[in-house]
Amino acid sequence: MGLVTGKEVLEAANRGGYAVGAFNINNLEILQGVVAGCVEKSSPVIIAVSEGAINYAGFDYIVAMVRTAAELSPIPMVLHLDHGRDKEIISRCIHGGFTSVMIDASHLPLEDNIRVTRRVVEMAHAEGISVEGELGRLQGIEEMVSVEEREATLTDPQEAERFVEETGVDFLAPAIGTSHGAFKFKGKAKLDLKRLREIKRRVGIPLVLHGASTVPQRILELVTRYGGELKEAKGVPPEQLKEAISLGINKINTDTDLRLALTGAVRKVLAEDRGVFDPRKILGPARDLIREVVHEKVDLFGSGGKALGG
Ligand code: G3H
Ligand code: 13P
Numbered sequence: 222m223g224l225v226t227g228k229e230v231l232e233a234a235n236r237g238g239y240a241v242g243a244f245n246i247n248n249l250e251i252l253q254g255v256v257a258g259c260v261e262k263s264s265p266v267i268i269a270v271s272e273g274a275i276n277y278a279g280f281d282y283i284v285a286m287v288r289t290a291a292e293l294s295p296i297p298m299v300l301h302l303d304h305g306r307d308k309e310i311i312s313r314c315i316h317g318g319f320t321s322v323m324i325d326a327s328h329l330p331l332e333d334n335i336r337v338t339r340r341v342v343e344m345a346h347a348e349g350i351s352v353e354g355e356l357g358r359l360q361g362i363e364e365m366v367s368v369e370e371r372e373a374t375l376t377d378p379q380e381a382e383r384f385v386e387e388t389g390v391d392f393l394a395p396a397i398g399t400s401h402g403a404f405k406f407k408g409k410a411k412l413d414l415k416r417l418r419e420i421k422r423r424v425g426i427p428l429v430l431h432g433a434s435t436v437p438q439r440i441l442e443l444v445t446r447y448g449g450e451l452k453e454a455k456g457v458p459p460e461q462l463k464e465a466i467s468l469g470i471n472k473i474n475t476d477t478d479l480r481l482a483l484t485g486a487v488r489k490v491l492a493e494d495r496g497v498f499d500p501r502k503i504l505g506p507a508r509d510l511i512r513e514v515v516h517e518k519v520d521l522f523g524s525g526g527k528a529l530g531g
């Protein structure tokens with residue numbers, strides 16, 4: 222089918238009230254697992270590539286692999302730069318085959334974030350490429366002891382409205398209490414869904430949830446059964462993700478759950494067969510498990526069957 226823009230896929234999701242998975246890939250097996258999972262569910266997919274992934278695999282390899290995947294697959298597929306911060310990498314993505322970029326200037330003060338983001342929007346829109354901006358800082362809610370700290374970290378709905386108006390971003394990632402990685406909450410998991418509702422009411426455009434891995438129990442058990450140590454790992458509860466989707470989240474970023482699946486599957490093979498050294502026997506089961514995890518995600522996000530605009 223070829224690559225499509227993020228705007229195309231996410232505006233359909235916004236209209237239809239569902240979310241599309243943005244899955245981080247770093248190599249062929251992860252990409253193939255993600256794509257197979259989405260093709261089998263007839264779901265659109267966003268292939269997310271971080272600057273670290275580009276540095277690891279190489280820009281040309283990434284673009285060639287994902288383009289090939291898109292050409293071979295009957296589903297809308299987006300090639301998206303995740304957390305772009307480096308001007309040269311962002312520019313290379315815009316001019317070199319990506320169909321969506323994120324500019325992450327969320328560490329800067331609001332005025333600077335607006336200025337930097339607007340520049341990227343101008344550059345990307347001139348090439349027909351969509352842009353995601355981020356406002357607020359990703360941090361688990363209970364790490365914020367005071368109300369002031371919470372307000373300084375989570376996205377202010379009024380600022381979100383101004384940010385979207387002045388930058389022209391196509392979709393926005395607000396901070397509502399999630400964080401990256403496998404250790405998201407020390408106590409009870411809780412997203413600020415009231416804040417999310419107000420942000421959506423003010424901006425209307427597709428919203429993105431970063432740090433959205435659920436850390437599935439069975440995957441965690443697999444990793445730990447074969448020697449992994451991940452005490453206190455905790456993700457976003459699936460019911461809260463569902464609620465967030467009903468309140469306007471249309472793109473759900475997932476990396477940690479794929480990393481855990483790959484690690485669990487590889488650990489199992491190596492533990493059960495001490496003589497194995499064929500990379501296909503080591504990485505093949507990881508690709509299969511990633512595919513299964515993606516099936517579960519698509520069911521949760523409600524994007525199954527939406528590949529043909531349904
Ligand atoms: O949000 C970050 C993603 O999980 C990518 O992580 O920068 O280690 O590739 P990375
Ligand atoms: P997780 O670490 O929860 O998978 O989040 C990934 C992410 O936000 C990538 O941008």
Ligand code: ZN
Nearest residue numbers: 401431432474
């Ligand atoms: Zn992220």
